[in-house]
Amino acid sequence: MDYDERYIHGKPQNSFHKAVNIPDVVVFPRSEEEVSKIVKSCDKHKVPLVPYGGATSIEGHTLSPNGGVCIDMSMMKAVKALHIVDMDVVVEPGIGWMELNEYLEPHGLFFPLDPGPGATIGGMCATRCSGSLAVRYGTMRDNVINLKVVLANGDIVKTASRARKSAAGYDLTRLVIGSEGTLGVITEVTLRLQKIPQYSVVAMCNFPSVKDAADVAIATMLSGIQVSRVELLDEVQVRAINIANGKNLPESPTLMFEFIGTEAYTREQTQIVRKIVAEHNGSDFVFAEDPDDKKELWKIRKEALWACFAMEPNCEAMISDVCVPLSRLAELISRSKQELNASPLVCTVIAHAGDGNFHTCILFDPNIEEHRQEAERLNQFMVYTALSMDGTCTGEHGVGTGKMKYLEKELGMEALTTMKKIKAALDPNNIMNPGKLIPPHCINCNNKLYVTFRFRPAGRLAQDGFGFDQWNALLGLNRQGPTLSLVPILAGGAIGIGVVGSIPEMPANIFIYFLILLLLLFYQWHFGHTAGIRVD
Missing domain, CATH: 3.30.465.10 (Uridine Diphospho-n-acetylenolpyruvylglucosamine Reductase; domain 3)
Structure with a gap:
């Protein structure tokens, strides 16, 4: 291959x-x-x-x-x-x-x-x-x-x-x-x-604060209007769009709506929402009915996330989402914005405001560990704030590897145990996308600890995109130069440790391998489990 x-x-x-x-x-x-x-x-x-x-x-x-x-x-x-x-x-x-x-x-x-x-x-x-x-x-x-x-x-x-x-x-x-x-x-x-839909209208308006914008989204939903889209962009996100696309949009919190139905019905909806916007300090209410004009307006939202990189082209993005009951959305966004604005990192806010789903894009320099830690802190703040409001750690992105650590707080150990039992019944060998969705401590590991020795030529690690320095940073090791890295393994129904090293360094690390072997023997003696070694 x-x-x-x-x-x-x-x-x-x-x-x-x-x-x-x-x-x-x-x-x-x-x-x-x-x-x-x-x-x-x-x-x-x-x-x-x-x-x-x-x-x-x-x-x-x-x-x-x-x-x-x-x-x-x-x-x-x-x-x-x-x-x-x-x-x-x-x-x-x-x-x-x-x-x-x-x-x-x-x-x-x-x-x-x-x-x-x-x-x-x-x-x-x-x-x-x-x-x-x-x-x-x-x-x-x-x-x-x-x-x-x-x-x-x-x-x-x-x-x-x-x-x-x-x-x-x-x-x-x-x-x-x-x-x-x-x-x-x-x-x-x-x-x-x-x-x-037979007919549609796209509208856009601006607000002095994200709270005002979120309040209008809530008021619109409570009015009974069957909108098809209610999207919120904060002022930083609008600035990114201006930079990326050469536009001159007002750099303030912005709501975008889409109304669908018959021509008469959508125009009636538009006017009702215009009134709601005016009652909540909104301004610059514009709408489009022409297909090309609608496409141009909606393009602003569709390209929002990619526009973020125009502000910080050398940065990576930590993109995360949470969701709360609609009544708590304004509070969630306001509290999160205070934290994001106080951070040295560039952070934007996008929300599917009609159903309480809130996203943030946090830009950070991957070469600066303090930036990554700050991005993680902001993400964690947003998640814990949402959970405190009876919300969820993810509204639509899924759990994957990034949100597993929040599931116990959101669902409780009883729910996780039930999920584990379902997983064990359908996939007893844990081969199906292991290490995702269900936290590792909830997986039945068949009482076996594996150590994997994975040898690679020097330089291949860098080609893989994840070498010693990154593992050391992840594991909190501050040693200078190449060193041994312990990689968590979750496969074949077993939790284990992968030892990653490059070929020229093997002699220097033999002592460490023997130390790991001794630890395995201790594990076997102390816990009465079976220890195994697998060499790749």
């Missing part, structure tokens, strides 16, 4: 979570039967397996920390059936939502979820994503009728019929939606569709 291909599949496109390893093999199945054979073989040999869609995930879902097999679903992107009268479509998981909507447009239909460009239907199911239209149409869990899933033992399961409602048995569809590839590989999805 070509190294570059493996490297690309092991390195996330949009995530600040770094790759500590890359997959050993990347496979491209073309059918459900091929997926089943691959998964069954991985389970037999206890090889970790990571499903791979559009790789647009924020929280490191497609990382391969244990190597193993990356199963790229890009060859499975067919539209298998379109039922126009029933307003549903059956697709393979590799098709992108934008590609699907191009197919549906001539039929007057569309799929109403709009996450980032490049996202595939399979990945959207796995992360339980949503987007700006969720305030009107719901999230992925509301728009999937049924799934076909390959379980860890290779069995192919259909989760439900195509009926719009059913009271038959457990809701396996919603169990898999949001499971992040930890329970099985999605091979087919039946989606609800919507009619393309």
Whole structure:
């Protein structure tokens, strides 16, 4: 397998979570039967397996920390059936939502979820994503009728019929939606569709504070108006858009709306919201009905995150999201903005304000450890503040590797234990995307500790994108020069330690290897467990 291909599949496109390893093999199945054979073989040999869609995930879902097999679903992107009268479509998981909507447009239909460009239907199911239209149409869990899933033992399961409602048995569809590839590989999805709106209006207005803007979003929802989008941008985000696109927008907190329906209805909605805006210190209320003008206005929001890098082109972005009950959104954003404004880092705010979902983009220099620590602190502040308001650590990005540490506080150990039991029942060897979603201490590890010696040529570590210096920083080691690094391993039903070193350094580290072996023997003697050594 070509190294570059493996490297690309092991390195996330949009995530600040770094790759500590890359997959050993990347496979491209073309059918459900091929997926089943691959998964069954991985389970037999206890090889970790990571499903791979559009790789647009924020929280490191497609990382391969244990190597193993990356199963790229890009060859499975067919539209298998379109039922126009029933307003549903059956697709393979590799098709992108934008590609699907191009197919549906001539039929007057569309799929109403709009996450980032490049996202595939399979990945959207796995992360339980949503987007700006969720305030009107719901999230992925509301728009999937049924799934076909390959379980860890290779069995192919259909989760439900195509009926719009059913009271038959457990809701396996919603169990898999949001499971992040930890329970099985999605091979087919039946989606609800919507009619393309007859008419739409896009509006934009400005406010003196983010609290005023959030209050208007809440007031709009309470008015009963069925808006299709309510998006909030703070003044820093608007400044980024001005810099990136050469615009001259007022650099103040901004709300954007979309109204859909008949021409008369959307104009009536627009005027009601204009009045609400005026009552909450809003100004510069503008709206567009012409298709080109609407596209230009909405382009401001669609390119918001990428515009952030125009302010700090040499920085990385820590992008995070939380969600709270709508009544707490204004307070959450206000408290978070105070903390963000006091930070030396550049931070922007974007919110799906109609359903309480709030994002921040924190720009930091990856070469300055204090910057990374500050970004982590701000992210943690936002999460804990949301949790204190009966909110969630992630509204739509998913858990992945980045949000696992918050799950116990959000859900409680009893819920995590239940999740662990479900995982153990469906994936007893823990091969399905290990190290994601469920915190490692909740996994049944089969009482075995493995130490992996992974030897690589000097220079290959740098090519992998995660060498000694980064591991030392992660582990809090302040030694100068190359040193031994201990890499956490969670694979094949076992928690272990990977020892990463380059070939010229091996003699200097032999003593440390023997020390680790002694620790293993102590572990075996003290706990009565089986210790093992695996050499890669």
